[in-house]
Amino acid sequence: MNDTRKKALRQIVSETWAMLLLSVALVLFVEFFNHRTFAKLIAFLQEHPWMFLFNVQIIFNTFLFAEIWSRRGGVRLVVMISWMALGITNYLVASYRVLPFTTRDFFLIHDGLKMITVYFSWPEIIFMFGGIALLFAAIALLLLKWKKRGPFNRLAALTVFLLTTAATLIVGKVLIETHFVDWDKTSLVAAFRSYGFPYSFTYTFADMGIPKPDEYSEKLVEEIAVDIKDPNVPLIVEPEATLPPKTRFEAQTPNIVYVQLESFFNVHSILDAKFSEDPIPVFSDLMKNWPSGQLKVPSVGGGTANTEFEVLSGMNLDYFGAGEYPYNTVLQDTTCETVCFNLKPLGYTATAIHNYMGTFYGRNTVYSQLGFDRFVSQEYMNGLSFNALQWAKDGTLTGEVLKAMDTTPGRDFVFxxxxxxxxxxxxxxxxxxxxxxxxxxxxxxxxxxxKNYVNELNEVDRFVGELIDALEELDEPIVLVLYGDHLPALGLEDSQLACGDMYQTTYAIWNNFGMDFEAPDLQAFQLTANVLGQLGVENGALMHFHQHYAADADDDNYLALLRVLEYDMLYGELAIYEGANPYQPTALQMGSVPIALTGAEYDASVGTLSARGENFTPCSDIVLNGARVNALFVDETHLIAKIDRPAEGSEVYVGQFAPGGEELSRTDPVKLPGN
Incomplete structure (x- = not known):
């Protein structure tokens, strides 16, 4: 071997060792932020040494990507900065919502920006985005200015990178199939801490949807259908020609009201916590005097939409990708069986109410896929008040629930x-x-x-009491189901809770017609089938399935068959529906009653355009010849805008706009009369 080859070999060995040592340093860096303390980092190294080494391999493999490029040093720097940025981002995200940062969060960037001012001050936001801009500018400059290396074998570098990538993927697959890594999607926090951030983060990149179960076949699904089917009750009930009348005594078809309470749980379950008075006296009374139980939810600190999904659909999110939000993935393209669809044949109108922006999690489009008939978002509410963080207070929702029920001819499902x-x-x-x-x-x-959280909770508890009082006054049978969507992002650990599980909240069932309900401890995806089963409602394949297997809710076969059904319904052959999806997207109406424009006129003496109509809110705006004019909200029937004289015959309509400028709905247009 000549000196040139020896020198080249020594350089390759030296650079390989340098990249390995840098990979080790980066793993230690990101894992410190992942585990948050040196003690927990040391425990990770002691308890999971092989996973530490595999994480080193993953980062080392990303450094090999740099070998393909002539400006290798610049690309290495980008790789290093990227891993450091991901580790710090994971720390920040987990600090604010408990759940770690996954690749699925890139789907939520748009929604996250909408609420950034809640978590950061304007100086922090300016500093953060300014720093990001400078960082990208510096990286771009370095890549452009970085000296190119001399001649090199690009094909050989690419071959090495592809081979090591394949080896890394094979090792990852072996770790899972041999159960050396027993990925637990029920607790992303535990999974990220057990297996390391680089591995866990990259795992979520490819993990989306429900993988086809090994046992899946159309024959098996048909056998499940036969097994769960009551010969007297079809899996899919055809709609009735008439709606059931509203009388207090027809308790077999009561109005059904669900209230999913943001970050609400029984604070008395925190060990050693004491208060000057009970922060949740209404809910404490419900737990004492009404049926209540523990509810296992799919997230902690955040992920409201995923708890919604499980409760509405009866599907177990454990079978979807780690950190996946079906609202942002599969429900963009297909409908899904839900309680909304299942109640329609019985004459129910399904209304969703949420005192936050309608576009968040894409609810203004996704709720159509879930079978809702109406969606009342914050933009369609009047009389809102806000807390110190600018979250809408919940007291307004009592009136919205009553309005939703008062504006339909038949029974209501109000979520x-x-x-x-x-x-x-x-x-x-x-x-x-x-x-x-x-x-x-x-x-x-x-x-x-x-203390701040507990006092907000106290106000929410008062809203619950006001809602119950209002529903009690109605001359209709009503079932009210209340539950927390997840625990708050307060840094709680399992060991600090009486139940020993951060994924447990509480639910309670109230009614005004004297029915005795049972409230066993449940998973969120079992809640609706349990409640409706006690009311004698059995429509829907998943509803049938959960009710049929209720006694075997912890049986592995029950969960395995549930996975088969979920795959069949969303990704498979739809064998449970005899090959055709029976559910079509609804024509979702925004607001309990739509906004309406009855007339518009321009007053030249004062230079104002006036719009008259119904159901306007502060989020209503006049649109003149296709352009918004920033109208002033006068009241529910009147908007005005200061503008220059428009042309005769100009077209005017009123639109309802989200804070980001998205138009949620609009009235029919009218023509301006001559001036």
């Missing part, structure tokens, strides 16, 4: 999602939010943050 007690919870006192003192919190959480 309400609250927002007031959403984080982040400030670590400094909030003026006027001090009714409840936290006398002890057992060191579980920051005392000031916990």
């Amino acid at each position: 309400t999602v609250t927002v007031q007690s959403h984080g982040k919870y400030p670590s400094t006192p909030i003026e006027g939010l001090d009714r409840i003192d936290v006398t002890e919190c057992g060191g579980a959480v920051d005392p000031a943050m916990f």
Whole structure:
């Protein structure tokens, strides 16, 4: 071997060692932010040494990508900065919502930007985005200015990169198939801490949807259908010609009201926590005097939409990709069997209510795929008030629930999602939010943050009491189901909770017609089948399935068959529906009653355009010849805008706009008369 080859070999060995050592350093860096303390990082190294090495292999493999390029040093720098940025992002995301950062979060960037001011001050936002812009500019400049290396064998570098990538993928697959890695999608927090951030993050990249179960076949699905089917009740009930009349005594078809309470749980379950008075007296009374139980939800600290999905559809999110939001993936393209579709043949109108922007999680389009007839978002509400973090207070929702029920001829399914007690919870006192003192919190959480949260919870609890009082006054049978969507992002650990599980919230069932309900501990995807089963409602394949297997809810076969059904319904041959999806997207109406424009005129003496109509809100705006004119909201029937004289015959309509400028709905247009 000549000196030139020896020198080249020594350089390759030297650079390989350098990349390996840098990979080790980067893994230690991102894992420190993943585990948050040195003690937990050391525990990870001791308990999972092989996963530490595999994470080193993953990062080392990304460095080999740089070998393909002539400006190798610049690409290496980009790789290093990217991993550091991902590790820090994971730390920040987990700090605010508990759940770690996954590739699925890239689908939520648009929604995340809408609420960035809740979590960061404007100086922080400017500093953050300014820093990001400077970083990208610096990287671009470095890549352009970085000196190109001399002649090299690009094909050989590419071959090595592809071979090591294939080897990394094979090792990852072997780790899963041999159960060396037993990926637990029920707890992303535990999975990321057990298996490391680089591995867990890259795993979520390819993990989307429901993989085809090994046992899946049309024959098996047909056998499930035969097994669960009551010969007297078809799996899919055809719609009735008439709606059931509204009388208080027809309790077999009551109005059904769900209230999903943001970040709400039984704070008395925190070990050693003590308060100056009960923060949730109404809910405490419900737990004591009405049926209630524990509810296992799919997320903690965030992920409201995923709890919604499980409750509405009866599907178990464990079978979807890690960190996946079906609202952003499969439900963009297809409908899904839900309680909304299942209740339609019985004469129910399905209304969703949420006092937050209608475009968040894409609800203004996804709710159509879930079978809702109407969606009342924040943009369609009047009389809103806001807390210190600018989350809408929940008190307004009582009137919205009553309005939804009052504007239909038959029975109602009203699905309400609250927002007031959403984080982040400030670590400094909030003026006027001090009714409840936290006398002890057992060191579980920051005392000031916990006090702010508890006092928001107290106001939400008062809303629950007001809603129950209002529903009690109605001359119709009503079932009210209340539950928390997930625990708050307060840094709680399993060991600090009486139930020992951060994924447990509480649900309660109230009714005004004297029915005795049972409330066993349930998974969120079992809740609706349980409640409706007690009402004698059995329509729908998944409803049948859960009710049929209710006694075997913890049986592995039950869960395996549920996975088969979910795959068949969303990705398979639709054998459960005899090969054709029976559910079509609904024509979703925005608002309990739509906005309407009855007339428009221009007053030349004062230079104002006036629009008259019905159901306007502060989010209504006049659109003149296709352009918004920034109208002033006068009241529910009147909008005005200061503009120059428009041409005779100009077209005017009123649109309802989300904070981001998206038009949610519009009235029929009218022509301006001559002036």
